[in-house]
Amino acid sequence: MNNNRTSRNPWFWVPTLYFAEGIPYIIVMTLSVIMYKRLGISNTDIALYTSWLYLPWVIKPLWSPLVDIFKTKRFWIVIMQLVIGAGLAGVAFTIPVHNFFQYTLAFFWLLAFSSATHDIAADGFYMLGLSQGDQAFFVGIRSTFYRVAMLTGQGLLVILAGALETATGLAPLQVEVTSHNIPVQEIIFNPEEYRQLNESGEMYFISEKEVKVPIGLISQNEAAKLLKKVDDWNILNKFYTGEMPVTTKGAGWWSQNVASPLKATLKEKFNKEETQRRSQVGNMAIIPIQLSKRPEGGEEVVLNFGYDKGDASIKLVKTYRYEFNKSNWDKPAFALVQLDSKLKKVTQTTFVGRSGNLKIAWSIVFVCIAGMFALFFLYHRFFLPRPVADTSNKTKGKSVLDEFFETFAAFFRKKNILSIMLFLLLYRLAESQLVKMASPFLLDAREAGGLGITTGDLGLVYGTAGMISLTTGGILGGIVASRKGLKYWLWWMALAINLPNLCYLFLSWFTPHSLWWISAAVVIEQFGYGFGFTAYMLFSIYISDGKHKTAHYAITTGFMALGMMVPGMLSGWLQEIIGYQSFFVWVMICTLPIFFVLPFIKIDSSFGVKVK
Structure with a gap:
């Protein structure tokens, strides 16, 4: 086999792969809501039906073993991009019909499941197609292009729809x-x-x-x-x-x-x-x-x-x-x-x-995105490398069902599984609560314990300065991890994602009026988050290594979602009870558990080091 087909410069495929991973997610979760609102669907129906579209990403670890067992990860990536393109075309061609809401929802479900499957395969392929050093180096690059996809879906595609609406109407x-x-x-x-x-x-x-x-x-x-x-x-x-009107029932036993x-x-x-x-x-x-x-x-x-x-x-x-x-x-x-x-x-x-003609405008938008995925399909069909390790993991003599359950069992038989699970659940414990309350704190009036900045100032602080700082931290984290490895940087990155939370505690104490001080605090916190999150991603890659790395990485993302979801659900309730200042004290207390877990985390000192 030609060597330049088994290994290719990561810059040729990592950015495009993770841009392609982010686009369908933001389309299903955000752009669909905007489109339905434009087309006159009620808020009740939009909230009810589009909320369920998140389900495939929640339960994707359940079918991740199938991606490992059947075919190669490269096969799944290319095929799923073709299916995503077909689903987008389906949305485009059913928008103009009479019962468009039901038909487009069906295609959005197809997009959601195929996109979640694409995520599983892409993350697995990333581990197979790159050396450990390159995995560390490009971890910030892949996150950056995923965020670019988010901005494209929420910004450029909406702008395109608006321009087409204008061009087709009064x-x-x-x-x-x-x-x-x-x-x-x-x-x-x-x-x-x-x-x-x-x-x-x-x-x-x-x-x-x-x-x-x-x-x-x-x-x-x-x-x-x-x-x-x-x-x-x-x-x-x-x-x-x-x-x-929304009706509520009386209080229950709980x-x-x-x-x-x-x-x-x-x-x-x-x-x-x-x-x-x-x-x-x-x-x-x-x-x-x-x-x-x-x-x-x-x-x-x-x-x-x-x-x-x-x-x-x-x-x-x-x-x-x-x-x-x-x-x-x-x-x-x-x-x-x-x-x-x-x-x-x-x-x-x-x-x-x-x-304008809204249905025609949105149909054209989805035709354009479908065409984009047709190009992704062709590009990755020829430019994705063919790693020797990218093979089907089905064991001869075993049934598919046996192999399926064996994949899950193998994850929980890993050495030091208890400390691994504690790390996955606790590393972002403080951040999972802070991220929910940061914007409300900045917006709430000073009489309510907040800083009282305007919505416009929030967009400047978080959407511009914060985004630049977050991206810079993530890229720098990948670069330094590829120099000395994850083991060397683990404690520093854990400190980076937790210690800057003090910025919000200081803001709640001193309540500065200067937007410069507020922006500086947000920039420090966002940089620390971007830098520190690198360790979480690399650790997930490290513990997923082995025969079933694709499925095991999907399982780690499931634990990550659980570790973010449960504390985040309780954060607003807790803050309203104890106030912002006490809440940020609580957030700092929540930074401590992970440091009791870190001494039990065992990592090969060479993992993540880029070999020159």
Whole structure:
């Protein structure tokens, strides 16, 4: 066999492989939600049906042995990319049909299972196709391109859909909303005062070109009444339908006998001065939207009105999708904008309404992504290396069922399995709770123990500075691990992922007003997380080594998800009881268990070292 086919420069395939791994995940988990919202599916149905799409990634360790037993990992990668492309094409061609919601959901399920299978094979192939040193070196590179896929799915593809919507419909409606230092006045909602339009020529939407919002606060009660008036008008005139109310049952045995008494005890011990919810919120303004003339025949004109650019501290109270037809075209629809309650400066935000052929626009987007995966299939078909170790792991004389259960049994027979499982579950114990409460802490008002920064500032701090720091930490972690190996860096990386959590404790103590200090703390914490997470990924690769490395790596990712999910679920409940400052003290306490486990972790000193 030709040597350049058995081994190829990792730069030719690691970035593209992990970009291809991230795209279908973000499409199923995020882009599908945006698309369904644009196409008029209710929030209730979106939440109910798309939440279940995460299931294949949760249970993927259950069928990971099959990827090990049958065929090669290279085979599974290439075939799954072809199947993913077919699933994307299926979504594209069923969007225009009448029952598109049911049909597209079926294809999203196909995408979810094939993407989860692709993840199993790709992670296994990464271990087979690279030396230990290269695995360590490229661990940050693969994470970076996976994040690039996330940004592509959430950003570029949504932008493409918006551009196609604009190109296939009426001229976009643009509204500038500006905050001003002028006295707050009572907001009067009087829809009858807007005149009926019936103009000749091209059909278009019209609104106020600039809406000025006085900087200040209004009562929660006033805001709720205004929102109800706007919603009632829009629903009455059938611009959109109302959501079904969410009903809750009475407290169960667990809540009455365990959760409630525990909550009361913790409040008494740690948060005697529990802050009350603020009775005031950011000021609001009404935006009227009208159609210039009656639609022809039975035509229905749909307008999606949302954020376009500017300061995210001015936002719509909800996402608006209006349906104008012959029965309601002569009445105005209304949108409601609100200032961030912490906003103190003059700023501006642009909102845009697009009225194109939504189904055609989204169909084209999915055709483009399907074409991308056809290219991935062809590229990886020829450019993925063919490692000698990438073979089927089925043992002669054993049935598939025996081999399946043997794969799981082999993982739990590993030497020092107890310390391995403790490491997998505890390494991210503190971070799993911090990551859930970091953004709420930065956004919450100072009266509630937070730092009170605006939504726009949060995007700058986390979305820009934090992302750069996280990526830099991850890449640097891979580089240094390839120099001296995982064993040398394990303790340093454990410190890196845990010690910077002190930044949030200091922020909760000193509550600085300077965005520079807040940004510096986030940058340090995110860099430490990126650098320290390298050890977790490399340790998972190390303990997965052996005959069933693909399946065993999938099992470690299952433990990782469990270790993140359970503490994360409880973090919000705990923080509300004991307050932010005590919560961050608790987070620091949660950094300690892993350091009691580390002395029992045995790693070959040569693992991860890149041989020159």
